[in-house]
Amino acid sequence: MVVDENGHLDKTQTQVYVPNDYVLRETRRYDNLLYGASINPYRHDAIERLEKAARQGAVLVKWIPSIMQIDPSDKKLIPFYQKMVELKLPLLTHTGMEKSFSHARDELADPKRLALPLETGVTVIAAHIATTGESEGEDNFERILPLFRQYPNLYADISSLTQINKRGFLTKALAAQVLENRLVYGTDWPLQFFPLVSTWFNLNEISFSEAKSISQIDNQWDRDVALKYSMGASKEIFYKGNELFIQK
Numbered sequence: 001m002v003v004d005e006n007g008h009l010d011k012t013q014t015q016v017y018v019p020n021d022y023v024l025r026e027t028r029r030y031d032n033l034l035y036g037a038s039i040n041p042y043r044h045d046a047i048e049r050l051e052k053a054a055r056q057g058a059v060l061v062k063w064i065p066s067i068m069q070i071d072p073s074d075k076k077l078i079p080f081y082q083k084m085v086e087l088k089l090p091l092l093t094h095t096g097m098e099k100s101f102s103h104a105r106d107e108l109a110d111p112k113r114l115a116l117p118l119e120t121g122v123t124v125i126a127a128h129i130a131t132t133g134e135s136e137g138e139d140n141f142e143r144i145l146p147l148f149r150q151y152p153n154l155y156a157d158i159s160s161l162t163q164i165n166k167r168g169f170l171t172k173a174l175a176a177q178v179l180e181n182r183l184v185y186g187t188d189w190p191l192q193f194f195p196l197v198s199t200w201f202n203l204n205e206i207s208f209s210e211a212k213s214i215s216q217i218d219n220q221w222d223r224d225v226a227l228k229y230s231m232g233a234s235k236e237i238f239y240k241g242n243e244l245f246i247q248k
Contacts, residue, residue: 002069007044015067015101020049024056034245036060036092040068041080050080054087059245060125063093065113066104073113081120090123090244092157096140097133100191110135111144118151123244125184129156131169141169148178155244158237159186162227163196171205174232184240185233187224199223205231 002013009017020037027033037053039046039061050061061084063070071077072093084091095111098104111130118124130140148154156179161170173179191197199211206214210230217223225238 001038001040002067003040003042007042007046013069015103020053020058024058034059036062038062038068040070041077042070046080047083050083050087050089054089058089060090060092063091064098065093065108066098066106067094067101069105069108071108071113073116075116077116078120081117081122084117085121090125090155091117092125092127094128095126095130095144095156096128099132106133107135109133109140111140111147114147114154115151118147118154121153123153124151124155125244126154126156127186128160128166128188129158129169129173129179131161131166131173141172145176145178148182155182155184155240157184157186158228158233159188160191162202162224162231163188163191164198164201165196167201167204170228170231170233181236183233183237184244185225185228185238187221189221193220197224199227202227202231 001017002010004010018038020039023037024035027035035056035058037058039049039053043049053061065072093114095109095114097106098109111126112135114124114126126144130144133140135143144156156173158170158173160166161173173183199206199214203211214223214226214230217226229238
């Protein structure tokens with residue numbers, strides 16, 4: 001959601017809005033799901049909402065800065081970041097160009113804008129490892145890598161890295177020493193249900209027999225796990241969420 005200058009919901013600018021109460025109610029129906037809250041820090045009651053989400057069992061805060069019109073480098077957000085640190089809530093935030101919505105302010109997803117929350121002590125998970133687009137003429141993926149050397153509280157998820165427009169990026173990420181022990185499994189749901197993802201797009205990474213076997217798995221999430229595992233994602237990547245989201 002986008003908020004106006006008074007810190008209230010701006011319906012004219014908001015493309016998608018799913019209330020946290022709805023997400024909380026639905027995740028509570030299933031023992032194998034965890035609650036993640038999305039809170040725009042520019043809301044007039046943002047910290048109050050953050051505290052409420054923590055009380056309700058939220059394990060993270062999720063942003064898409066380019067869609068929610070959030071500037072992670074805005075110093076006005078420091079109190080919000082400090083509260084996140086106090087509550088031990090990590091930030092899962094989109095990095096890189098965004099093409100799943102009608103329009104986006106891609107400059108807000110420049111990975112270098114994450115320096116402020118990282119310096120404040122927030123555990124940050126950079127969604128997709130900034131594997132799309134450029135910022136200031138520099139490839140976003142190359143732009144984010146030095147941050148991992150500088151900030152031990154920076155992680156990244158591997159969601160979307162099997163999409164056709166990102167072929168080769170999962171192998172590239174797994175080979176990057178700076179990303180060792182910093183990768184977290186992610187699905188990028190619901191995009192794995194779209195023609196963007198297919199085991200057959202990755203025949204340069206897996207064998208024909210592996211592709212055939214994986215493509216026959218009915219459950220889309222199970223298929224996603226099997227594909228990424230076959231492409232080299234370690235078991236540690238799939239269990240990293242336990243460390244970041246559960247053992248608070």
